[in-house]
Amino acid sequence: MNPRLSSDRGFGFFVSVDGxxxxxxxxxxxxxxxxxxAKGEHVHVTAEPSQGPIGTMAAQLTETVTGHALACLYAADRYHHVETExxxxxxxxxxxxxxxxxxxGLVVQRFDGVDPVFLWQLNEDVLQPDLTVILEADPNVIAQRLSERGPHNRFQLTKRSSHTxxxxxxxxxxxxxxAGFELFTVDCARQPPEQSASAICDRVMILLTQSRELV
Structure with a gap:
């Protein structure tokens, strides 16, 4: 995994949110x-799969393409997402x-039985975020939410998918x-989303200030 070089980063900051x-x-x-x-930052929100051509294809094929093929498609979108956006x-x-x-990218295709080592190798050269946020929650709480809203993809139809x-x-x-990632975990089941976002924001601002002092 290749972190971004200081000469490439400007004053930007990259945070990913997964869970x-x-x-x-x-x-x-x-x-x-x-x-x-509100703190004066220029913010761009994006998502994966991306809105680019590969991401659009991946989203369209998620229900019908499986395993290694879909994992490779999502990884291709990730590299293209970084390069173009x-x-x-x-x-x-x-x-x-x-x-x-x-x-x-290390989680979803595991529902199709893809080896996590393979998934890591697919993603090992992609841009490393300045902060990787992992949302945590009681799987029973998540299962209840999914039951109320309905599944968004075929992976959520798997028995006990939330626990898995x-x-x-x-x-x-x-x-x-x-692998040396800057990780921040947030238990989002025990607090409202505004409070979770506030905790992440505080962490981002600390790291952002530190990174700007080094440039």
Whole structure:
């Protein structure tokens, strides 16, 4: 995994937010962006799969393409996403917040039985975030939320999918820590999304201030 060189980063900052389906990622990302804007930052919110051509294809094929093929498609979108959207904005000084990124790439295709070593190898050269946020929640709480809102993809139709996904994220988190990622975990089931976003914002501002002092 190649962290971004200081000469490439400008004054930008890259934060990714990942976690099990039903954990509230999109709502928390929205609140986080609002808080960062209020602090005077130029914020760009993005998501994966991206809105680019590969991401659009991946989203369309998620229900019908499986396993290694889908994992490769999502990884291709991730590299293209960085090259065409994320990196240019970081270079221009934006705070980029991505709803799903590497951690999701290490988790979702495991429902299709893809080896986590293979998933790591697919993603090992992608841009490392300045902060990787992992949302944690009681799988029973997540299961209830999914039951109320309905599944968003075929992976959430798997029996006890919430419990399995939580465990996959725990394993992915441990792997990312071992790989030297700056990790921040948030238990979003025990507090409202605004409070989770505030905690993430505080961490971002500390790291952002430190990074700017080094430039």
């Amino acid at each position: 099990p389906g039903g954990a509230g990622k999109t709502t928390i990302v929205r609140h986080l962006a609002q808080l960062l804007v 994320i990196q240019p904005l970081l270079t221009s000084g934006h705070v980029v917040v991505s709803d799903r990124y590497i951690a999701s 996904e939580v465990e996959f994220y725990r394993e992915a988190t441990a792997h990312l820590v071992g």
